[in-house]
Amino acid sequence: xxxxxxxxxxxxxxxxxxxxxxxxxxxxLISIIGExxxxxxxxxxxxxxxxxxxxVLPKSQKSSxxxxxxxxxxxxxxxxxxxxKEVKDNLxxxxxxxxSGQELNISGDLLLLNRVNSGAxxxxxxxxxxxxxxxxxxxxxxxxxxxxxxPKANIIFHxxxxxxxxxxxxxxxxxxxxxxxxxxxxxxxxxxx
Amino acid sequence: xxxxxxxxxxxxxxxxxxxxxxxxLGIALNGKKCxxxxxxxxQRNLDMILGLxxxxxxxxxxxxxxxxxxxxxxxxxxxxxxxQFLAASxxxxxxxxxxxxxxxxxxxxxxxxxxxxxxxxxxxxxGYEHTIEFADRAIxxxxxxxxxxxxxxxxxxxxxxxxQKVKDxxxxxxxxxxxxxxxxxxxxxxxxxxxxILAILSIPLxxxxxEDKGIIDASNQGKPIILDxxxxxxxxxxxxxxxxxxxxxxxxxxxxxxxxxxxxxxGIFK
Numbered sequence: 225x226x227x228x229x230x231x232x233x234x235x236x237x238x239x240x241x242x243x244x245x246x247x248x249x250x251x252x253l254i255s256i257i258g259e260x261x262x263x264x265x266x267x268x269x270x271x272x273x274x275x276x277x278x279x280v281l282p283k284s285q286k287s288s289x290x291x292x293x294x295x296x297x298x299x300x301x302x303x304x305x306x307x308x309k310e311v312k313d314n315l316x317x318x319x320x321x322x323x324s325g326q327e328l329n330i331s332g333d334l335l336l337l338n339r340v341n342s343g344a345x346x347x348x349x350x351x352x353x354x355x356x357x358x359x360x361x362x363x364x365x366x367x368x369x370x371x372x373x374x375p376k377a378n379i380i381f382h383x384x385x386x387x388x389x390x391x392x393x394x395x396x397x398x399x400x401x402x403x404x405x406x407x408x409x410x411x412x413x414x415x416x417x
Numbered sequence: 418x419x420x421x422x423x424x425x426x427x428x429x430x431x432x433x434x435x436x437x438x439x440x441x442l443g444i445a446l447n448g449k450k451c452x453x454x455x456x457x458x459x460q461r462n463l464d465m466i467l468g469l470x471x472x473x474x475x476x477x478x479x480x481x482x483x484x485x486x487x488x489x490x491x492x493x494x495x496x497x498x499x500x501q502f503l504a505a506s507x508x509x510x511x512x513x514x515x516x517x518x519x520x521x522x523x524x525x526x527x528x529x530x531x532x533x534x535x536x537x538x539x540x541x542x543x544g545y546e547h548t549i550e551f552a553d554r555a556i557x558x559x560x561x562x563x564x565x566x567x568x569x570x571x572x573x574x575x576x577x578x579x580x581q582k583v584k585d586x587x588x589x590x591x592x593x594x595x596x597x598x599x600x601x602x603x604x605x606x607x608x609x610x611x612x613x614i615l616a617i618l619s620i621p622l623x624x625x626x627x628e629d630k631g632i633i634d635a636s637n638q639g640k641p642i643i644l645d646x647x648x649x650x651x652x653x654x655x656x657x658x659x660x661x662x663x664x665x666x667x668x669x670x671x672x673x674x675x676x677x678x679x680x681x682x683x684g685i686f687k
Binding site: 342 | 574616
């Protein structure tokens, strides 16, 4: 939970500030230092803001109001940038085959349009789709992975070995739902283009 | 500038040295100047297979160290004037190799010859890495069995990451030779079929060589099998050499048993 600490000196200024920056702080806990009169109580209740008065919160740094706003605004823009970056960097597409002895360590998602040869290994934190046969080993910690039937592969999904008997179809979707691994066949013949 | 070709396999005993000797001689017989270099320092074999065992005086390491001139160490083959041979050192080990020295040697060789063929040692250690370091092309020799395929796969992976050409942003051209194919075993499904091997390695095929018992005798006598016109393996090596020289030779299917009159008669009684 995020907390906003405000020193209350002037009523007008205070209300003005919240009128302007309501959007930023509507989910914050507002800790007010100073005397709170009825007008302000009313105002805060109208806006459905959660607040506490003159409570000492354990906090490492006290920052002034303006600074806080600035930081939050900066945070917002950074978050946006990171989101865009994540979308760009998160998915990797590889179309070369993974040869024996090669090791791919990937933190995002991976779309692999080629085979994984015996002796190769893929460690992935995100989701994985392999469109061709797997003969190496795969360790996947994403929400789902999609694989072809791969009798020679060693596949581990969230530290559980996915037995090859269950991967009987052309393409299988392996996913984690309520701590259970569910394997559903993808019936439609997929055309990868 | 000549073309530098490394003959690699990853696994030992699949026929690298035999292939090097035969292809080297085959290219020479096609009228191109060719030199074969044994990079298996400490375990040289190529001299024996080429029948030049007793003519080795100086070796590659002495040339690289500047003790002797290249011309002094090159040995002319008896079988073709176009073929020359540079021996590996038998007394030293692979640690004597050094990138700069190898670059100097192969550059000097490629100035004088159309083809420089390097016989890599088995394994993927420094000796192997030095062999592929300055290669323009690579011939990968495999046998139709899983362990050979996996080792070759690993060797290709290293080739694609450690050769100078790749570091410069280029690509080493790769050719696959499937050696020791037993038609009977392929047909009965005991041996891997070529299509499966090609799917796993995904590099272009340049030739298939059938299993031939004559190769052992040919190696023992120091006469490469390519000189034997009646041998199936010899013919296969001739075709591969012609392809390397730029000729268009159709691939022959060595996986189908040629049914002679006797086998037909036997078939009736089965």
